[in-house]
Amino acid sequence: MKSLRPTHPPLPRLDPGRKRTKLCQLWAQAIDDRPWNGPAPPAVAYIFADSRSAREVEGQLSSFGGVLQVDGYQAYKTMAKRRGKSNVAPMRLAFCLAHARRKFVDVVKLTGSSEALSILARIAEIYRIEAKIRGESADTRLRVRRREAAPIMSELKAQLTELSDEVSAKSALGKAVTYTLNHWNGLAAFLEDGRIEVDSNVVERSMKSVALTRKNSLFVGSARGGETFAVLASLINTAKLNGVDPEVWLADVLERIISGKVKANRMESLLPWAWKAEREDIADQERRAA
Structure with missing residues (x-):
């Protein structure tokens, strides 16, 4: 099950040709199985986009099938209606x-x-x-x-x-x-599936920190800057969701990547939940050895 939401108000970016800013969006997609003791670790991914249209949502979720928990924004309902008339993976909307x-x-x-x-x-x-x-x-x-x-x-x-x-x-x-x-x-919908939450608060909470950063920075300088902002926000807030200090985690991860201690085919071991589990295992071994 996934939760989805665009930022409100929008995230502006500079538009030099028009000598003003263009209103863009930072979308948040979040998953959190902890309320039902599920297998997936909590995570949130942000996507920088030019609009909050139904077509934009469809593009982001083109390969997704299952339960999508959202607010009452019309674009989700338009997407679900179109999905029902196509051969794409079925999707059910759970509201908040x-x-x-x-x-x-x-x-x-x-x-x-x-x-x-x-x-x-x-x-x-x-x-x-x-x-x-x-x-x-x-x-x-x-x-x-x-x-x-x-x-x-x-x-x-x-x-x-x-x-x-x-x-x-x-x-x-x-x-x-x-x-x-x-x-x-x-x-x-939560009365029919124990995995579904009654609300989309996991993604609502994930928007608060980026909303504060957006307010302080006012706008991004370019589309590439918006995409970089989205990547960094995804890393930092996913670490927070897993109870990991983002600064400590990123410092260790970057050092391991730069030094070559972790090869490209083992990058998954550096994700916040795997990194945390490794740290906890090492701490347990040290306690038993003491």
Whole structure:
């Protein structure tokens, strides 16, 4: 399962011919199997691109098949629709409950709506269940979800459906209700697969550090500079996801590569999770020898 998101706001790059900046995007693709104790180590990869169009997404994911967890951005839905009409590997969209929740939080801040508060209380129950099963196997998570979360989600859908008939679709509450119901199948996907998270927060968290760097630097000087920025961000934030100090890791990795201690056919051993495991093995051996 993969999560995907473009930065917002965009990442500008210099466009000398037009004597101004061009709005580009830094996309983040993340994977994290730790919530269901899966085999893949956590990782995030950033891709610098000229746009946030459906065609751009399709190009990035041309060989990907499986579950893609995203927010409600239209480009993902356009891509999934096109994918369904082609012979490319099938893809399912799982949507983000945190994004839906945020809309009702905004309603409460704006109007103090008791209906929105009630919806937030039900969503909080879902997150309470998720906290309890984090780190369990996919089968265990699915079993608990079907027993405990499915009834709450059913009640939530019934409440939203009733509200959709009672409130104006143009009101803040009506818009939040419409968004949630329109994305319901993807929001409830976690009830069918224990590997799926209830939200895309793994990629949301991975955007925070690059967003801060982008704010400080204002823009990149060229497309090549944007691509370099994306590569460095991928290395640093993947190290962080694996609990590795990026500075220590990069210093050691670069020294090994430059000195020839690690050959080209063994570069995978330098990836953060493999590097960390090697360090831990050496430390264990030293403790046993002491």
